[in-house]
Amino acid sequence: MAKVIEMERKVSKFGNSLGITMTEALKQIGLEAGDSVQVDVREKDGEIVIKRLNKVSLPSGISPDFLDTLNQVITEYDETLRGLKDR
Missing domain, CATH: 2.10.260 (Pemi-like Protein 1; Chain: D)
Structure with a gap:
């Protein structure tokens, strides 16, 4: 512990x-x-x-802007995505 x-x-x-x-x-x-x-x-x-x-290096071809947009989408649609998981 x-x-x-x-x-x-x-x-x-x-x-x-x-x-x-x-x-x-x-x-x-x-x-x-x-x-x-x-x-x-x-x-x-x-x-x-x-x-x-954790410090993470982005794979080649993935921009920080893409990750920012992905994070915004996940945050906005969090409830919907969680609902899809349970189907």
């Missing part, structure tokens, strides 16, 4: 933004400056979950 690390931080002002520092926690999941993460806000639970995104 994974070790759970708890830490307490204060929210600080960084320019016009609010933020927290958690360098050691980010290093423990292999994140470095410039890496991309997924942030899930669970307002009902008062939680913010940060997940490391």
Whole structure:
């Protein structure tokens, strides 16, 4: 089972933004400056979950624009696609 690390931080002002520092926690999941993460806000639970995104190289012939469009279509038609899966 994974070790759970708890830490307490204060929210600080960084320019016009609010933020927290958690360098050691980010290093423990292999994140470095410039890496991309997924942030899930669970307002009902008062939680913010940060997940490391896997670095993936696109196959030749596939443009980032195509993936952006595909993501938009999947997001827009998510319920319909899930309904087709159950048929």
